[in-house]
Amino acid sequence: MINEHPDAKALWIVFKGREYVVMWYPNNYFAYPVDNGQIQEKEIRNLFRYLGKEGFMNDNEKPPQLQTH
Numbered sequence: 001m002i003n004e005h006p007d008a009k010a011l012w013i014v015f016k017g018r019e020y021v022v023m024w025y026p027n028n029y030f031a032y033p034v035d036n037g038q039i040q041e042k043e044i045r046n047l048f049r050y051l052g053k054e055g056f057m058n059d060n061e062k063p064p065q066l067q068t069h
Contacts, residue, residue: 007025008023008024008025009023009024009025009057010022010023011023011051011056013047013051015046015047015050016043016046018033018034018035018037018043019033019034019035020032020033020034020047021034022047022051024057029048031044031047031048
């Protein structure tokens with residue numbers, strides 16, 4: 001069973017040639033590659049930085065390790 005969260009957000013994005021489904025809500029962040037290839041932490045950090053830079057999420061929504069304050 002999936003728990004619903006009223007502030008949940010989802011996004012399908014192609015980032016650096018790779019497709020991702022990104023889901024986030026307060027204190028929880030997930031990025032899933034659409035393909036079955038391995039994923040590195042650096043890729044996800046860069047993806048979340050890009051989402052913040054482009055205004056898809058504000059600084060308070062970013063994973064704690066990526067927040068600027």
